[in-house]
Amino acid sequence: MGEKRESTGFLIKQRAFLKLYLLTSIEKERWYGMQLLDELRESFKPFGFEPQHSEVYRALHDLLEDGILSRRKIKEEGSKYKEVAVYSIANKEEAKAYKKLVKADLDRCEQLLRKALKDNFS
């Protein structure tokens, strides 16, 4: 699913984390262009996490490559010529399966962090 880097299984990769958020956003509403990207980044700020735009684009690209998302161009509202890209879920089953995988990893990571807090601070 796009993650090529070798892993020792520490914590979830940023890429998978972002793909999860993209899928959930696009499930909820059609995605016009990139306007939600900044909202996404804003929402992580209080947690000290500021994903690079390039990393978010790569996550989006992965999902397109894997056939989970599709993209088409439409005329921008109120504009005669300007086009915007609209993203939607192309394969609902695969989107669901991927989210399930990521959920299992998030659960595992939460347990690993709790273990570290317990082992080192109690």
Place this chain on the structure above:
Amino acid sequence: MGEKRESTGFLIKQRAFLKLYLLTSIEKERWYGMQLLDELRESFKPFGFEPQHSEVYRALHDLLEDGILSRRKIKEEGSKYKEVAVYSIANKEEAKAYKKLVKADLDRCEQLLRKALKDNFS
């Protein structure tokens, strides 16, 4: 403190996580050679995390470089010539300060993971 890689502030780095565990182990008892390394790795296995030996050595090296740990060689028990390295805390204040930093980061990460579980699965 040894972490040179640029960060977008996603989750805690493996290096910091391992340094935390090394400090706690060495606080509890003097560290003879590397026998505890494998115990450390074993304890993470149920969580799907198997740190490379090289990564653990680098964490140990960082703590020595930063003057938080010290190392000396002693004769191995029951052996006339064989030496083992013994690690101990060289700077208790700095060890404490570093652990405090890591705790804050673990807390932040736990919150970020919980947010992701809530935002995407509820």
